[in-house]
Amino acid sequence: MTKSPTSEPVNHRTLVGRQRRERTRQKILSAALKVFARTGTNAPLIEDFIVEAGIARGTFYNYFRTTGELLEATIEWLSADFIESIECELGEQTDPLLRLATGLQLWLYKAEHDLAWASFVARPDFIKRLPFEPVWRDLHEGRQAGLLDFPNERVAFDLLAGTMIVAMQGYVQGNTPAGYTTDIVRIVLQGLGVEPARIDTALSHPLPMVRRLPVSMPVA
Template sequence: MSQAQQTEPINHRTLVGRQRRERTRQKILNAALKVFALKGPEAPVIEDFIVEAGIARGTFYNYFRTTQELLQATLEWLSADLITSIETEIGDLSDSVLRLTTGMRLWLGKAELDPTWAAFFARPECIDQLPFGPVFAPVMQDLRNGHTAGLFQFTNERVAFDLIAGILVIAMRSHISGRTYPGYADDIVRITLQGLGVTPTRIEAALSHPLPALRRTPMSMSSS
């Protein structure tokens, strides 16, 4: 038997082990999303996640040591996945207004389709701990590019970003409580763009652009 034949089963077992470990980690993150959305970041205890995920206590500690560590992992997973999903859909767009408009519409569409996700992100405690820098860098770049091109009118890009973030949080809470109506998302985007100084003609052109379908958050790999 050759050396390659001897090592192949070991490599296969290693791969299967990694896949099983990733499935279990994803299972815990899925459970964390539900628990944090229901109870908030401060209230849950580790037992809550163990019960929701249907795993043993020792299994949980193989992946996370504290609820705070799990919260950070959940925030990073969800925010990075959504921004990556949005960037996948708008990556070919060069117009900063169109990119921002489409991104906001996709974000609000996600909130409408996934109330648990919206409930998680709409909590002030979660917003305060979001890794804004690396995750939302594309949004800041769109604001910067659009301002340079004269498409946006604002005095400070951080203030412009806070305007967008604040409106999105309130809009997510409206989706959760059922205080929305047909066309609500476009109205939210429209008034946000007005606040950024975008011309009415350009706003309506961006809102009339076909909206791509956003892939769902990967709640896959259902069991370990």
């Protein structure tokens, strides 16, 4: 059976159209990240996102109907983005303490070099909606293995998340001292009951290269 002479061009046009739509969607999400970081969840108007993205009003409504819908999409985008990129590096690592130490350092390095992202994520109403199942798992397994020592996992997570929020805000404000990332991770691990020698070993472990670059990472 011979192929239709028009089938391949049609498929190509469809693919190009999808790619164009995805680029526009990511452009809107990138703009939303900056707007939400500046204003929070309640203040922005749709016009704010249109201006930031440099698109027409009709284009915006082709993708999102409300600011609430855009907020949900932005959170989902970040969730599937940087957390997944960290998991790509930690996938073969089974030591829960090393996973925590490495993941926290990568998270803070991201905050240091992507202030719009840090401003967005550092808000308590945003960070609590991100999928931190891998962190909960590492806390549970680390405690079970005797590597971590804390009263309960909720207390441990709140200590970790609260410290990370303040640390990210420090990067945004631009008043962090040298060695801040390592010192913050060390303090978190101390709070989780990790022995000093184990902390030293975990922090001396080479950090992996983030091979799956987050789509939210600004292009140089």
